[in-house]
Amino acid sequence: MPVILAKSAGFCYGVKRAVALAEQTAGEDGGCWMLGDLIHNAHVVEDLRRRGVRKTDRPEEIPAGQTVVLRSHGELRSVLEGLEARGVKTVSATCPNVVRIQRLAAQAESEGRRCVVIGDPNHPEVRGIASWGRDTLVFDGPEAVKMWLAADAEHRKIPLTVVVQTTCIREIFETSCEILKKECTNVKIFDTICNATHQRQSEAAQIAAMVDVMVVVGDRKSANTKHLTEICMKRCPRVVQIERADELSPDLFNGCSVAGLTAGASTPAGIIKEVYAAMSEEIKAAEGKEESFEELLNQSFKTLNNGDRVTGIVTAITPNEVQVDVGAKQAAYIKLSELSDDPNVKPEDLVHVGDEIETWVVRVNDVEGYAELSKKRLDAAKVWENIEQAVEDKTILEGTVTEENKGGIVVSVKGVRVFVPASQSGQPRGADLSAMKGQKVQLRITEVNRARRRVVGSIRSVTEEARKAAQAELWANIEVGKHYTGTVKSMTSYGVFVDIGGVDGMVHISELSWSRIKTPAEVCKVGDTLEVYVISFDPEKHKISLGVKDHSVDPWQVFMDKYKVGDVANVRIVKLMSFGAFAEVVPGVDGLIHISQIADRRIDKPEDVLSEGQMVDVKITAVDEEKKKISLSIRALLTAPAAEADEAPVEE
Template sequence: MRNVILAESAGFCYGVERAVELAGKTADETGGCWMLGDLIHNAHVVEELAHRGIRKAEKIDGLTKEDTVVIRSHGELRSVLDELEAKGVRCVNATCPNVVRIQKLVAQAEQEGRRPVIIGEAHHPEVAGIASWCRHPLVFEGPDEVQKWLDADPQNRETPVTVVAQTTCIRSLFESSWKILKKECTNAKIFDTICNATHKRQTEAEEIAAKVDVMVVVGDRKSANTKHLTEICKKRCPRVFQIENADELSPDSFNGCSVAGLTAGASTPAGIIKEVYATMSEEIKAAGGKEESFEELLNQSFKTLNTGEKVTGIVTAITPTEIQVDVGAKQAAYIKLSELTDDPSAKPEDIVKVGDEIETYIVRVNDIEGYAELSKKRLDAVKVWENIEQAVEDKTVLEGTVTEENKGGIVVSVKGVRVFVPASQSGQPRGADLSAMIKQKVQLRITEVNRARRRVVGSIRSVSDEARKAAQEQVWANIEVGKHYTGTVKSMTSYGVFVDIGGVDGMVHISELSWSRIKTPSEVCKVGDTMDVYVISFDPEKHKISLGVKDRSVDPWEVFMDKYSVGDVASVRIVKLMTFGAFAEVVPGVDGLIHISQIADHRIEKPEDVLSEGQVVDAKITAVDEEKKKISLSIRALLAPSDEEDTADEAPVEE
């Protein structure tokens, strides 16, 4: 059997690993740099960093603008960061992204007139750093201090509060604290800021501690998350040792121990964990010191199955209702069809084959009857949650389908997990009908996960905004006068339309929409229309683009000259009425004047007595001024002459 159960999540978390990598990279680039205090809570790692040229400074007095400082993973006081900036010292911020988020939350809370409440250890550098991002923070280590503050002054219950947690806070302490505040305060906002990796590490350590004779926790004694791991393990295991390295272990620690557990804090390097694991295995064997019988060895060759654990086995048989799996245990194991897949029409043989290796979840173990019930479906669900949690840290873009609209937003199904997307993060305009998004496939990022409450929050807008920003940068990087785009009409005004040419809106003036005279853009297009446009001008600083639609390769005057001559009769459209006559469109982009004396075969007071804008009439071309591109038209010339009217031709009149 396995003498030591090693926690899968033991060792460096994402934030610590990122900080160490950033520090090493900075040292390589600069030839040596500084860290303020300990970069992470592990003396062994800090010593190794010193060998790589990363020196430790307790104060910033001696630093100059020639120096480079790496900010530790726990974060730093805002006043210190401001002073470094004032001195011109280059800073490389290795603060854990989870800590940065909490700093922003408390700063925002104070801007909104709310009192920031931090659940954590007041003297821990992470908490001190977070508190420095607001002026009047409240720091409580647990529910007792919360209740004491509430009881101290009745007005405290009326104070709007925003509640956050130290990333390594024990979940039970945080939950009991925020529940009191939620119940007794009239206006409380709660943000679960405990690191997902921390919660996973604590849960796993608790589960292992309940199964072993001795539990070993490895980590620096200054590390808060290591201390919390030890506290959690002591509740489930009577013998718990917190050590910094393998040298602190002894055979006496494992007297009477057959199975020991091992976990490690987030700042413990893999090398130390590996060394402790090997030492523990040897010490347990040495403490046992007895020769085992063949029967004992045979029994130990079988796995011990425990409800709730993962187990990998080989498919040995398939029936219409279940599959049988060899998991290397004394019990016979099987998976019901209902625990294999959610698809009621699926057949077992379509999902797995005899000989396939399959990873499953142990639902129930019956030692009396000698069988174990397994579930692949539940394990898949667990993996999905793990992937969802990892997606928060990695800021992964996921794809899902909108399944419903509910109060305040929409629900997106991501691999079977319900993700709530607030209306403000849906990517739709304020007040839009969100039900229109149902059944649409969307891309989103996960912004918040509370696995205990099965609550997941996501943002579609962050993905669409990022894509739009990238598209905008692409447009501005390649735009040039005369370049053609296929765009979409986004909005309309009385003076023109705005067209999206790939993330950037350009304006087409009404005069550029058509060669013909139009009064409103709606005469030629509508919102949503696809439009071929070209760039007339652009201003990158003001982010303004002027677009055109009219085909400049075609000269309307040449079209007119090719089609008509003096004496020809044309069907024209009245486009403008003046006191001296009417302008009529002969071909798109070319107008002619019908003088008031040439409108009718009798004297009229004003053109609108006979004509109206938009009216189509026949007119004779009586004169063409090619130099000024002016045309004279006559309706009267096509009518029988009247004795009382002057029949003299009129020269073209300027518009």
């Protein structure tokens, strides 16, 4: 009798991570502590104690300076604050999925909303989540929701943020949410059931429907193990939950032809192997007979089931299919249409005889003795698995923007359509998102619903993280006088703001140019690249003053090297006053044309002759090197020819 072992049985990502962190921390000097059980498995907890992880249920017992590993289910907010205040070091082994729910609860509080948790009120994960919001409500199912709504009509008007225990049975969560959506006026719902938990529960239900006996392995305090047992009991007439292999007995398998085995997320692989081996022995004992040569021969063949992943060797290639030996009784083959999406590709271009190939079992026909395989579907399934894993691991993925639609953009990530809301696109509010089409972008996956083929991602989280990293690096290394290449982000009447690597600094209008300018727009525009240097900075206020002018060059010295008294210069009128006009001789150096030197006649005001921005020729009539003042004259150039004519001899 075969034993069907669930592929998802055993440690999930969060539990595996927690145990690894505890083992690593325990190996450091002085060992460490855990508050309560790190995970819900007594055997693992005992093993950790032997490795030097001391256990206590009282936070105040942990001395200051010691290290505590926070359990995978999370901890009360008050406990964390107390540990920090007492100087106790913490290593968070809290499952990333649980951390996300805690943040949602805290966000609900900051938004003035009331958090609702669907789950077991006595479970440490739920108690921890509840502590991150103010007056958090916890409902163990739809009946509790109905009772709360019936208690007071005003409850329907309260803004609610709904989350769910990671191991909750989906039916309980969805039924509870349907009631809240129907009865309440302002509800935000977040499906925070762990993807691994949902996959484990779905697989357990599928196996339980196929077998006569279902064995569930896991600690009796484990919520996810308890839920697995409840799910299996609805589909299998005989279900038993055990912690170790020695709890099995031959009587359990009397009259059975097939048995199933799954395990909770906190069950080590070693225990699962022990149970699997023990089940095989107990089944053999229950049968009470020697296996025949024919049975042994049949067992030597691999059993194929629809949906299995199998690895085989390519034995033959024809124009329409590829034959594969997968070690089963059935002859297995892959149709060309199931080998690749490209209708023009030839099988021999993709595989060769002798190649090892991993495939998906599409259909098994025991009567005619063949099995249809698909490489294309397996490749697609792997992509989805990678996408789902990316949520847990918070992996940064790369994709191409393919389209803009209502509310956001679509990014193709390894062939999977990922919807990115406009608020998560990384673009300013109201920006034209169609301009992003064709761009390669980096993003994180925030939500996956494989059944509905819905994937949601965020570009903003990646760009913000990169920006924060750049900001931290800049503030760590900034110095007065340090040069940066920056981009003009915005402009005002008094200067421009320049991004120098995640941080904006301001260049005052007086530091933009040696020339006198009225507005920054005269020398730059938004998007321009500027070479700037740091004049001053304030890390506490996060302010940076930047300059563009090269102070290593002295404009006065440039003037002195180029001109002397009596020289003629072409200058630009920069400012008109009642007593005359200022003109730029060289960038950064202005001279005064007194009103009496503007024309060869009397004028009432300079603007009668000159205008700002006008280029005119002047004569340098005086230079005060000490005060760095220059006197200029237009009149001297107008009257000089006349004076020379007066001095010329008269011809007779």
